[in-house]
Amino acid sequence: MNKTGIYEIARLADVSIGTVDRALHGRKEISENTRRRILRIAKELGYRPNLAARALSVGHPAIRIGVCIPREIHYFYDELRAGFVTEARRFEQLGVEVVYRRTKRLGIGEPEGLKELLALNVQVAAICPGDPASLCSLINQAEDRGIRVICVASDAPHTARSTVICVNPALNGQLAAELMARFLPPKAEVAIITGMLQTEDHRKKVEGFSEKFRQFCHGGRLLEVVEGHDDEDETFQKVYALLRRHKTLAGLYVSTANCLPVCHAIGARGLHGKMKLITTDLFKEMVPYFERGTVLASIHQRPYVQGQIAVRLSVDYLANGRPIPPTYYLTPHIVMRSNLHLFREIRRNGIPEG
C-alpha cells in the first residue's frame, strides 16, 4: 500500500504530525510558512493519504459525493440514482458516502439544489443541468473553492465544471442514422421526432442523425423534424398527422424518451411492423412494442452506468489522486429484441449492469 505517511513528513519538516495534519487539510491554525514547507515536502515525497486509516480514525464517512438530480421521468433518473448508490456502497468502508437532493423537474430548482449540496460540504457535486445558464456562476464558484462539479447526462458548457459524463448527443443521432440506413433501402424517406430544438442536446442529436443518414443512405431524405415538446398528446397528434402527410415515409427516429405516443400513432395508422422505428432509452412500457416489431432498436444511454462512472471518477480522484478526464463519453447500448431482457429496466429484480 502506501509508504510515506504523515510521520515521515513530520520528521523531514521537523514538526509534529499534528502540524502536518493541519497543513495537509488547509486548517487555519498554522503559519503560512510552515504550511508551504510541509506541502512542498509532501509533494516531493509523493505523499498520498491512507484512506483506510482516515476512515478508521474519523469513524464516519469522510468522502462525500453530492448528487442533485430530478425525480421526473419515471425511469431515467431513478436508474441514474441507483448507479450512484450501488457504486458508492462499494466504497463504503473507505468512508465514501453519497448525499442526494432531488429537484422537482429537470431545469427547475437546480441552483437551490446545488447550493444545498455545497452547504453539506461535499467534495464532489454531481448534477444534471437542465438549465445550465442558471447554474453557471454557482458551478464556477464551487470549482473555485476546490469542489469538483461533475455534469451527468447533460452538460453545462462554458463553465469550469470538472467533467461531463454522457452519451455524446451527436453520436446518439449518428448511430441511429447508421442503423436506420442499414434497415432501409436506398432513397428512403425518414423523419425525426424530437423534444424541442432549442435544447442543445436535442439539436445535436438531430444534426448527428441528418448528417450521417445522408452519408449512409444513398439518396435518402430527411423529410421533417417534428417537435413534440415531450408532451404526449401533442406528440401523438403531430405524428398522426405526419404519417398521413407522407405516405412514403419509411422510418422514424425518436430522439427523446417520449416514444409511446409515436407508437400509438403508428398503431392508429395500422403501420405496426411497417414503419421502421428507432427510439431512445428504455422503460417497461416499451416492451410490447419491441415484441410486436414496432420498435426495431433503441439507443440506450445507460443512466445506471453513468451514475456508476461518476462515483468511480470521484473515488479515483479523491482517493487515488487521479485526474478527472475533461469529458467522459460512453457508448450507448443498442437495444433490440434479442437483448432486451438483459437490461435492468426490464428485469423484475434488477441486476447490476457492468
Next chain:
Amino acid sequence: MNKTGIYEIARLADVSIGTVDRALHGRKEISENTRRRILRIAKELGYRPNLAARALSVGHPAIRIGVCIPREIHYFYDELRAGFVTEARRFEQLGVEVVYRRTKRLGIGEPEGLKELLALNVQVAAICPGDPASLCSLINQAEDRGIRVICVASDAPHTARSTVICVNPALNGQLAAELMARFLPPKAEVAIITGMLQTEDHRKKVEGFSEKFRQFCHGGRLLEVVEGHDDEDETFQKVYALLRRHKTLAGLYVSTANCLPVCHAIGARGLHGKMKLITTDLFKEMVPYFERGTVLASIHQRPYVQGQIAVRLSVDYLANGRPIPPTYYLTPHIVMRSNLHLFREIRRNGIPEG
C-alpha cells in the same frame, strides 16, 4: 459505517478480542466450544469486519484475487487483464490485490495455473477455462476449501464454480441474427464462419444464430456453417471457396475473433460492401474494414468489463458479504462505424469503459 466490532463480540462472549479473532479466522489455537459460541454471537450480531481496520492493521494486501488467463490472441485477454488490474487498483486501499498467472494458450496449462493460484492463498480464483474437463476436480476442490472460483469469458459447466461472467453465447448468435435479418431483405441466404463446432461456446453461437435468423428473416436460409479452426489460411481458403459456391450468398456471420481472413476472401472476390458481414469482438486491424463498409457490425464481448465485473463481484462478496450471483451475463456492445472510435481497443490512449 459498522456498529458491532470484535470488542462487542468479546464482551458478550466473555472472552478477549484475541480469542474472537482466532474464532473468526478459523485459527487452530482455540477450543471448538468457544469457537462455536463466538461464531454464533457474531452471526446474531450480524458482525461484518471493518476492512479499513484490517487493511491498516495487516499493512499489506489481505484480499487476494487470483487471475489465470492466456496471453494468446493479442487483444482479448489483454483487455480482460486490464479490466482486472484497473478495477482492483480502485480497492487497493482496502487491501485488495490481484495476482496474475498466465497460461501459454487457451486450454493449455490451465490446471497448473489454477494450482499455482491456490498455492498463493487467494480467496477468489478467476479463470478462463479453455479445457473445462481438465479443471473440473480442481475447481471442486477449491470450492470445498472455501475458495470461490469465477469463470470468465467461458464456463466450466457441471462444476461447483461460484459463477460465470460472460456474454451468453446463444445471445451473441441471436443478436447477430437479428441484425443480419434487419440488414437483409426476406429470403436472404447467409452462412456462418466459426472456429470448431465441438467447442460448446461456438456451437451455441451457431444455434442461437440459426434459430433467430429463421425467425427474423422470412424465408431466409442458412446455407452453410464453415469451420475455420481459427486458422488464418484454412479460413481464407474455405471462405474463398464458399463465396464461389454460392453466388447468391448475401450475408456472413463470423462467430469467432478470426475475421481478417474472411475480410480478405471477400476482398479477393471483389465483394467489399456487397456482402453483409457481421463479426465478433474488435481489434485495431479491423478498423479499415469498418471504414470500407466490409464489416457492418461486430458483436463485442467487452473483455475489459468482464474483468472489472469479476473484481467487483469479488469485492462485493469478500468485503461486503454479498452473495455471488450464479451467472452474470452481460450485454455485448454492437460496434458499428459511428461508435467504433469509442472503444478502448481502437483508441491510442485507452480510456476506461464503464
Next chain:
DNA sequence: CTGAAAGCGCTAACAA
C-alpha cells in the same frame, strides 16, 4: 487454549 498489549496511519481534542 486464552488474555493482554502494541501498533497500523490518521484525526481531533487538549496542552503548551
Next chain:
DNA sequence: TTGTTAGCGCTTTCAG
C-alpha cells in the same frame, strides 16, 4: 501557532 496524546477496529506478538 505548535506539540502531545488518545483512540478508531483489527492483527499479531508474547505471556500466561
